[in-house]
Amino acid sequence: MVLAELGSRISGALRKLQTATVIDEAVLDECLKEIAAALLQADVNVRYVAQLRNNIKRTVQLEEAAMGTNKRKLIQKCVVEELVTMLTPDRSPFAPKKGKPNIIMFVGLQGSGKTTTCTKYAHYYQRKGWKTALVCADTFRAGAFDQLKQNATKAKIPFYGSYTETDPVKIAEEGVEQFKKDKYELIIVDTSGRHKQEGALLEEMKQVAEAVEPNDIIYVMDSHIGQACFDQAKAFRDAVDVGSVIVTKLDGHAKGGGALSAVAATDSPVIFIGTGEHFDDFESFEAKSFVSRLLGLGDIGGLFNT
Amino acid sequence: LFKRLTDSVQNITGNKVLTDEDINTVLVDFKTNLMAKNVATDIAEKLAQSVKTSLIGQRTERFTTVRATVKKALTEAVQRILTPKKSVDVLRAALEAKAQGRVYSIVFLGVNGVGKSTNLAKVCYYLKHKGGLKVMIAACDTFRAGAVEQLRTHARCLEVDLFERGYGKDAAFIAKEAIQTAGNEGYDVVLIDTAGRMQDNEPLMRALAKLVAVNNPNLILFVGEALVGNDAVDQLQKFNQCLVDMSHTSKVRTIDGILLTKFDTVDDKVGAALSMVYITGQPVIFVGTGQKYTHLRKLNVNTVVKALLG
Ligand SMILES: Nc1nc2c(ncn2[C@@H]2O[C@H](COP(=O)(O)OP(=O)(O)OP(=O)(O)O)[C@@H](O)[C@H]2O)c(=O)[nH]1
Ligand SMILES: Nc1nc2c(ncn2[C@@H]2O[C@H](COP(=O)(O)OP(=O)(O)OP(=O)(O)O)[C@@H](O)[C@H]2O)c(=O)[nH]1
Ligand SMILES: [Mg+2]
Ligand SMILES: [Mg+2]
Numbered sequence: 017m018v019l020a021e022l023g024s025r026i027s028g029a030l031r032k033l034q035t036a037t038v039i040d041e042a043v044l045d046e047c048l049k050e051i052a053a054a055l056l057q058a059d060v061n062v063r064y065v066a067q068l069r070n071n072i073k074r075t076v077q078l079e080e081a082a083m084g085t086n087k088r089k090l091i092q093k094c095v096v097e098e099l100v101t102m103l104t105p106d107r108s109p110f111a112p113k114k115g116k117p118n119i120i121m122f123v124g125l126q127g128s129g130k131t132t133t134c135t136k137y138a139h140y141y142q143r144k145g146w147k148t149a150l151v152c153a154d155t156f157r158a159g160a161f162d163q164l165k166q167n168a169t170k171a172k173i174p175f176y177g178s179y180t181e182t183d184p185v186k187i188a189e190e191g192v193e194q195f196k197k198d199k200y201e202l203i204i205v206d207t208s209g210r211h212k213q214e215g216a217l218l219e220e221m222k223q224v225a226e227a228v229e230p231n232d233i234i235y236v237m238d239s240h241i242g243q244a245c246f247d248q249a250k251a252f253r254d255a256v257d258v259g260s261v262i263v264t265k266l267d268g269h270a271k272g273g274g275a276l277s278a279v280a281a282t283d284s285p286v287i288f289i290g291t292g293e294h295f296d297d298f299e300s301f302e303a304k305s306f307v308s309r310l311l312g313l314g315d316i317g318g319l320f321n322t
Numbered sequence: 323l324f325k326r327l328t329d330s331v332q333n334i335t336g337n338k339v340l341t342d343e344d345i346n347t348v349l350v351d352f353k354t355n356l357m358a359k360n361v362a363t364d365i366a367e368k369l370a371q372s373v374k375t376s377l378i379g380q381r382t383e384r385f386t387t388v389r390a391t392v393k394k395a396l397t398e399a400v401q402r403i404l405t406p407k408k409s410v411d412v413l414r415a416a417l418e419a420k421a422q423g424r425v426y427s428i429v430f431l432g433v434n435g436v437g438k439s440t441n442l443a444k445v446c447y448y449l450k451h452k453g454g455l456k457v458m459i460a461a462c463d464t465f466r467a468g469a470v471e472q473l474r475t476h477a478r479c480l481e482v483d484l485f486e487r488g489y490g491k492d493a494a495f496i497a498k499e500a501i502q503t504a505g506n507e508g509y510d511v512v513l514i515d516t517a518g519r520m521q522d523n524e525p526l527m528r529a530l531a532k533l534v535a536v537n538n539p540n541l542i543l544f545v546g547e548a549l550v551g552n553d554a555v556d557q558l559q560k561f562n563q564c565l566v567d568m569s570h571t572s573k574v575r576t577i578d579g580i581l582l583t584k585f586d587t588v589d590d591k592v593g594a595a596l597s598m599v600y601i602t603g604q605p606v607i608f609v610g611t612g613q614k615y616t617h618l619r620k621l622n623v624n625t626v627v628k629a630l631l632g
């Protein structure tokens with residue numbers, strides 16, 4: 017639903033190519049202009065939109081000279097490939113190992129959905145038979161521990177936290193230690209929301225990371241974020257070793273184009289998307305099908321082989 | 323050739339009649355810049371269009387380039403949009419209500435996680451300390467885990483009373499009870515927290531419209547975050563629309579003003595302020611600039627204009 021609008025706009029632009037009798041530079045420019053406008057409206061970073069536009073144009077011109085292929089198909093293929101490439105970083109996603117303690121730390125901006133997503137993530141693995149547990153290392157936000165506790169209780173996941181301790185590093189350390197001892201396989205550490213403009217908060221995040229030595233750090237981003245996305249994600253990546261991204265609130269109307277920025281800034285893959293406030297509103301992410309949906313193209317497997 | 327020569331000379335000396343093409347060439351850059359500063363694309367587009375319309379056929383002033391002329395017009399337009407046609411002084415309104423023996427009520431609404439509850443606590447701090455008002459907080463987010471405890475913590479720190487009925491109950495009814503209790507027990511202000519909801523979620527939007535219709539609060543504050551991109555436009559349109567469509571009362575209420583949060587997280591990418599005001603025509607009443615109670619400001623229009631076009 018969310019992505020359909022963007023998809024229809026882009027496929028509309030591509031369809032216009034189908035109807036044009038001759039595809040000259042002007043027609044190509046017009047098509048790329050519309051695609052760019054659609055991407056901007058989806059909150060893709062202004063810089064990437066320009067880059068994408070240039071890349072597509074260059075590829076189309078190059079390949080066309082080389083093999084004189086069907087131009088429309090070529091452009092469509094280019095758009096798809098560029099978007100997939102942008103969503104596919106070099107780094108492959110972290111895969112937790114069964115029978116061992118896997119420590120996963122959640123970080124992100126204030127209100128992005130970390131605490132809610134922690135439980136979803138734990139619930140997802142628990143249903144697959146993993147021994148999961150939650151640690152609340154947010155000692156700042158009012159009611160943070162109650163929130164995690166109520167979520168965990170509802171999803172029947174063991175949790176650790178404190179109403180009195182004010183040092184997140186200490187709680188994180190103790191909680192992880194305890195669950196390690198009890199042979200938990202996925203130990204998930206929730207942290208406070210923070211942002212790049214406050215150095216002390218990033219420092220605190222570093223200290224928590226140093227204390228618990230996470231196997232993966234997940235950057236949780238709200239799909240509604242606009243042009244500030246890249247800078248924020250980059251600051252988190254520069255402070256700690258972010259390895260994965262989760263995009264939340266995709267049940268809303270926002271198109272989530274910021275995901276492209278977050279992937280680029282962190283060089284980390286999107287692993288899940290959040291699609292609601294309930295534990296089950298959680299889906300794994302696959303770049304090709306995401307883009308396919310984005311463009312309203314259905315199965316795009318064939319496109320990659322042409 | 324002669325025409326082109328006059329054109330470029332006139333671009334320096336001024337007195338040039340502006341054509342569609344002249345303006346387009348420079349306007350494109352300004353538009354891209356506005357979008358990069360997080361103004362919603364539709365709003366940047368509309369703004370550019372209106373500036374263009376106002377300039378075509380005009381002559382540039384002496385020694386003013388086309389670029390400078392467009393920039394000036396754009397700056398004035400942005401300034402005009404951001405400068406409120408009506409000012410909302412919450413403190414004064416609350417004090418007036420108190421003088422007349424009425425309880426002043428504010429509803430905070432918006433999508434998930436934008437900062438409704440936290441900024442409600444900041445407004446509470448402001449009214450209590452700046453106005454010496456007796457404030458009650460009403461916990462009408464009966465859905466999200468920890469929502470009640472979050473407010474309980476704030477109420478304790480702020481030394482004000484919390485009206486709560488736990489989870490799962492009808493928010494509209496709790497708000498009603500809170501306002502009644504406040505009236506009976508000599509409170510001056512009731513601050514009503516609501517659950518975050520996506521603007522396309524019909525059942526939840528219907529419930530919100532009911533809360534507003536049943537309680538007819540003195541002020542409806544839309545809470546939106548400065549981080550939000552293009553969705554800002556849709557959020558405000560749909561929240562307003564739902565209040566209109568689903569109200570079932572004769573006196574239709576819409577959003578009275580905006581509380582713009584997380585202003586401290588966007589550097590100079592302050593475009594959301596423009597998008598929100600443009601689409602509603604309502605003023606930014608408060609700006610949230612951090613996570614502490616004192617992090618509540620008034621919008622400085624000049625700072626925003628400078629960040630967007632400076
Ligand atoms: N509709 C919708 N709401 C979501 C989703 N994920 C989280 N939320 C809501 O977003 C709001 C904020 O979520 P939290 O989990 O508290 O966010 P957080 O990042 O832990 O916030 P801080 O700890 O304050 O930084 C809550 O109202 C959640 O219910 C989602 O996928 N869809
Ligand atoms: N940096 C910054 N953070 C803020 C600001 N206002 C709120 N926050 C943070 O944003 C997060 C979410 O705030 P809440 O007040 O819980 O948001 P909410 O809209 O009530 O969330 P839901 O009720 O779950 O929809 C918290 O971590 C707040 O501390 C602000 O002005 N600046
Ligand atoms: Mg949290
Ligand atoms: Mg809240």
